[in-house]
Amino acid sequence: MYDTGKIILGILIFLVLATSPFWYSKATGQADYLPDPVILTKDMPGKDVCVMPTDYMRSSHMDLLNDWRNSVVRDGERKFVSPNGHEYKKSLSNTCMNCHSNKAEFCDKCHNYMAVDDQTCWSCHVEPKEEL
Amino acid sequence: MLEKALTGDKRYWGWIAFVLIMIGAGAIAYLRQLDQGLTVTGLSRDVSWGFYIAQFTFLVGVAASAVMVVLPYYLHNFKAFSKLTILGEFLAVPSVIMCMLFIVVDMGQPFRVQNVMLYPSLNSPMFWDMMSLSGYLFLIVVIGYMVLSSEKKGIAPPKWLKPFIIISIPWAISIHTVTAFLYSGLSARPFWMTAVLAPRFLASAFAAGPALLILIIFLMRKLTRFDAGKDAIQKLAVIATYAMCINVFLVLMEVFTTFYSGMPEHMHHFEFLYVGLHGNNTLVPWMWFSSALAVVALVLLLTPKFRKTEVMLGFACIAVFVSIWIDKGLGMIVAGFTPSQMGEVVDYWPTLNEFMVSIMVWGIGLLIMSLLYKIIFTVRGETEPIVAAKEDKKELTVPSN
C-alpha cells in the first residue's frame, strides 16, 4: 500500500472528527441526565387516563399520531375509542394538548434530548399558550 | 473513465472554478429561498409558475433534441454523425438534470419530493413527466457511457445496447410530448389548451437543440482538437432549418385559429404577448425581438449560400436559439397565466434572487456538461490521431443540398 502512514493518519483524523460530538457531550456532561417530562394539565375533561396505556404511548405515540393524522385528514374518521372504552376526538391540539398542555415541559423535554425534529408538527398545529 | 475529468490544464480548471463560483453564488440565493419561501421570487397567486418552469420546459426540448443526431446515425446509418452522437447524449444528460432541478427549485416543499413516488397519481401528467424524464436520463447515461467506453477500447458497442438506443428515440419524443401535456390538458388555460402544443414544442426543440449543438461544435473546434466535419455540421444545419420552418408554421397556425375565430379568452393571451394587455406590455419587446430573430434565422438558414458559410450559420444558430429561448423560456408560461382567471393582468418578472437560483441550476448543468465533454475529448485524444476527423470527412461524402 502506498502512503500507509498518511492513510492511517487520515482515517484517525476522520474518526476523531466524526465521533467528536459524542466526546463533546461526554466532556460537558450534556448527555448524562435523563429527560423528565412533566404533565401540566390545563384541563382533563373527566378522564384521568391517556388514550392508550403509558408504555404504548412512550414507545409509539408518533405512530398513533401519524395514524390519527391519516384517518382524520384522508378518511374523515375523527373518533377514537380507547381500549378502556372512552371516546376521544382524534386531534393533537384539541385532545392531546388538553392534558399535556405544556409543550415545553412535556414534548420538548424528550424531543430536545433525542434531537427529534418535531417542527413539522408545530409549524402548523397550534400549541396551547403556556401559563406558568 | 470518469477520472479523465480530473486531469486538465489551467484553462480547464479555470473554467471549472468559474462554474463552481456560479453554483456557489446561486446556492446562497437558493438557501434564502428555502428560508423565506417563494416570496423571494416574482411569482404571485395569479402568475404562479414563471421563470423556473419556463427554463424546465425549454431544457426538456434541448434534452429531447439529442434524438436529432441519434436517429440519423442509428436508423439511417448517417456516418458523419458517428462522432456527434455522444456529444448529443452528453448534452442531453445535463439538460435532463437541469430540468429536474428547475422543478425542485420551483417547489414550495422540496423536501417532500419523494411524495410523487410514494403516492403515484397516474392521472397527473406531472407523474408521467417525472417517469419519462428519469427513464430518459437512465437511457442516455447508459448509452453514452457504453458507446464512449467501447470507443476507448476501440471495439464496437455491445449488442445489448442496440435496443436501448432504439428505445431512446421514441422516448426522447415522449419527454417533450408529456411536457406539453402538462399544459395542453388544462381547460383552465386557453393559451395552452391546443393540440399543436406538443408538435410545436418538438419542432422548436429540434431547431434550438441542433442550433446549440452546432455552436458547441464551433466552440469545441476552437478549444480542442475535435472536429465534427463539415458534412455533420451542414446536416445539423438542415435539420435545424426544417424544424425552425415547422415551428414558425405551427405558431402561425395558432395565430390564425385564435384570431380568425376571435374568441376573446384565446386572443387575450396573444395580445398580452404581442401588443400588451390592460396597459401591461412587459413581454412585448421581447416577443417582437424573438419574432425578428426567427425571421433573420429563416432567411439565413433557407439561403444555401448563407447556410454553407460558417460565420453566417453561426449567426443563424444564435438567432434560432435566442428566439426560441425567449418564446419558451420567457413567454410561453407567463402568457398562460396572463390574463388571470379573473381577467386581470398581474405583472411578472423574475427577481434577482430567482435569477441567481437559475444561475445555480445552469451552473450545475454547465459543470456536468464540462466534465462529460472533457471525458469525451480526453478519451478521443488517446485513441485517435489529431487529423482523424478530417480523414473521416473524405471517406464519407454525403450529398448536400
Place this chain on the structure above:
Amino acid sequence: MGIDRRKFLTIAGLTTLTTLGKTVLGSSPAGHDPIETGSQAVKRLAMVIDMVKCRQNEGCTECTKICHKIHNVPDIGNAKEEIKWIWKENFEAAFPNQHHDLLEDNIKNSPAVVLCNHCDVPPCVKVCPTGSTWQREDGIIMMDMHRCIGCRYCVAGCPYGSRSFNFRDPRPHIDEMNPEYPTRSKGVVEKCNFCAERLVDGLLPACVDICPEKALTFGNINDPESEIRQILKSRHSIRRKPILGTNPQIYYLV
C-alpha cells in the same frame, strides 16, 4: 449460498411490480362510493348563493371575516401573495361568459361571493401529482397539507382562481390565532374546505351561519327534498364557467 444474485434481483423486481400494481389498481381517483344518507341516494354537498340578498348589504364581508378567522387564514397585505378562501369578486371577473355591457346595473355592478366550487369533475384533483387534493365521497374537495409538495399544478388547473399558495410563512400574518384549527406552513396550497371540520360536529359552514342576509344555503343536492333543491327548482340559477365541464357545485341566483 441459498440465493444467488440473479434470483435475488428477480424476486426484488417482482415484489416491486406487485406493490406498484396494487397501488395503481387499488386507487380510484375521484371515485364516488355511494353513501346512504337515510333520505335519498348519494350525499352530495353543494351551496346556493342568493346574489339578490347578498347585494342588499353592500360592503358586507362577514363571510370572509369569519371564515378567515376560524381557519387561520393570514392577511399578507400584498395582493400578489394574498390567501383567500371566500371573497367578493366583480360580476364580470366571476362570470366572464355571462357578462355584457348592457346587463342590468344591479347585477353588473354588484360583486359575487366566490369560493372553491367543489366541482364534481375537479381539474385540480386530476392534475395533483401526489393525491394531496382529492374528492370526498360527499363531493368536498379536500387538501392534505402534510402531503402537498407545493408544485402549484392545481393552481394552474383551477379555472376559478380558488386556490392560494403560501409564498411565505403565514404565522406572522395571523392576527388572532384559532388554536383549534391548524395554520399552514410556507410552501403549500390551500383553499376552502366547506368547513369539513364543522360538518362532523353537525354544524353548517361558518359563512352560511354568519351571513346576516341569509344569502347562503348549504345542503345535499342529491336529496330532492333538501332546501337547496327547492330553491333551485323555483329560481333561475347560474354557475361559474360551466362550459368547462367541471360541474361546479356553487349555484348563484341572479
